[in-house]
Amino acid sequence: MNNNLEHSEEFIRSKVGLKNGLSTPENYFEGFEDSFFATLSSEIIPNEHKLEVPSNYFETLEDRILAKVSKEKKETKVISLRERMLQIIPTAAAASVLLFIGLTYFSNSTVTFDDITTTDIDSWYDNNPDNINSSDLAMVFEASDFDDNILLENSIEEESLEEYLNAVDPSTLLNEIK
Amino acid sequence: MTEEITLVKELQNTQSKERAFRVLISQYKERLYWHIRKIVISHDDADDVLQNTFIKIFRNIDKFKADSKLYSWMYRIATNEAITFINKRAKENNVDIEEWQQENASSIVNDTNFSGEEIQVILQKAIATLPQKQQLVFNMKYFDDLKYTEISEILETSVGGLKASYHHAVKKIEEYIKSIVD
Structure with a gap:
């Protein structure tokens, strides 16, 4: 069997030789290490990130943002002047009174205005509504504390002003003018 | 070592x-x-x-x-x-893979990285007719002159099985070449 095999091998060798005719481009092996490490780097650190965006995402982005912005503009909440004043006045008054009391009676203590929380003020005001009168407020505030420009600087919507004037008792306004 | x-x-x-x-x-x-x-x-x-x-x-x-x-x-x-x-x-x-290998071997003449003669094309076509394992054993034994023990380690096949595969491969290639050349 071995002789038979050797005979066949010999036949192939005599016809074909030991060459298979395959060749490589010139200098192929010389730069192989460098080209391999370049491939390896790109395999480990891909050049492009794999995150994708839906198709036409950027084409329609402007329209979607503008639509959202104009919708938000329309939905802006209008707070009436009266509501705002009613919210601010009690808190400011209570804070002022507390500050006055603190400065008058506890001037030696280390309590500062910052130590008083809004909750404390609200709580004090709720429990002592009769203790506050216009004289108290007048004692606390100087005329210079009130600047007419505040109203000019804070734009008040005409609609809100109208609403406030409609709601307020005319006799109160007359008393104010006197 | x-x-x-x-x-x-x-x-x-x-x-x-x-x-x-x-x-x-x-x-x-x-x-x-x-x-x-x-x-x-x-x-x-x-x-x-x-x-x-x-x-x-x-x-x-x-x-x-x-x-x-x-x-x-x-x-x-x-x-x-x-x-x-x-x-x-x-x-x-x-x-299927046999058909693909036949086509591949036939198109070798058009490959710029093939510098062989007609007989080498015939040899490639002959090898492509063999089952995959016989192709591997023939190439490793005939061209690379690896020992059976080495081929056995690479292909994880017994030496006896490899000898039989090589024997069949050589015989088939001889017949193929004879059918074309003679």
């Missing part, structure tokens, strides 16, 4: 891995290239498979155990990569 053990240690050490891998590539690139090239035939395909083979070796060198020889472990990876590659190519072209 001592050199191989040292090289493996260096390859498995993060500090020396890249330097050692350059040594490994320079030692084995040509042998592995020709082993792959004889399976996939085209140079461009062989280049792709060789790169993939070394990438796989680089990534898995830490798992290499000294219970087999480094070169046979690498040959095994190269063989698997090359066979997987031609299977994939055959599937992409909707043909």
